[in-house]
Amino acid sequence: MVALNLRRGLVLAFLVLVADQASKWWILQVLDLPTRRNVPLLGGGDFGLDLTMVWNRGVTFGLLSGSEPWHAWALAAMAAAIAAFLVRWMAKAENRRTALALGAIVGGAVGNVIDRARFGAVVDFVDAYAWGWHWYVFNVADAAIVLGVVVLLFEAVTAREAPQEAL
Structure with missing residues (x-):
């Protein structure tokens, strides 16, 4: 069962990676968003969804951003190390939901x-x-x-203790 969960997680990681890189290729090459800067999609006025070009040199919310060339490599190395740790965790995942959550995180991190x-x-x-x-x-x-993180948090909050063996 563990090997099956690893396979499921890795397949989802691959699918996320492909979807991520394909969407970025489309944004950069087909839509040419860096030139257009902003394309309204849904709504407008009080609420909506737009395509807006941002080069994020940091992590989430632009934290840890820097403009030195080594900075991008340091963040990439850190993300790759985290992804490797998560793949090891995925290899030991005891259920499908955890393996898939880890796969989503790994695929996104690699992208x-x-x-x-x-x-x-x-x-x-x-x-x-x-x-x-x-x-x-x-x-x-x-x-x-x-x-993926939301699912992992849900798993942690709703986890049941394994039954204790009688001594």
């Missing part, structure tokens, strides 16, 4: 590592807003990471 290696920054482009408040601009990899 953002590829961006840092290619561009020195992560390609972010989804801008959601409501009543004058904008969420941070994100991408498919970021969404997969957040959803």
Whole structure:
């Protein structure tokens, strides 16, 4: 069962990675969002969803950002190390939900590592807003990471203790 969970997690990681990189290719090459800067998608006025080009040189919310070339490599190395740790955890996952959550996080992390290696920054482009408040601009990899973490937190909160063996 553990090997099956590892396989499931790795397949989801691969699918997230492909979706992430395909969406970024489309944003950069087809839509040419760096030139257009902003494309309204849904809504407008008080709430909506736009495509907005952001080169994120940091991590979530732009934290730890820096412009030195070594900075992108340091963040990429840190993300790769975390992804390797998560794959080890995935190999020991006892249920499908945990393995899939870890797969989503790994696929997203690897997608953002590829961006840092290619561009020195992560390609972010989804801008959601409501009543004058904008969420941070994100991408498919970021969404997969957040959803994976939410599932892991749910698993931790709802976990049941293993039955104790009688002595």
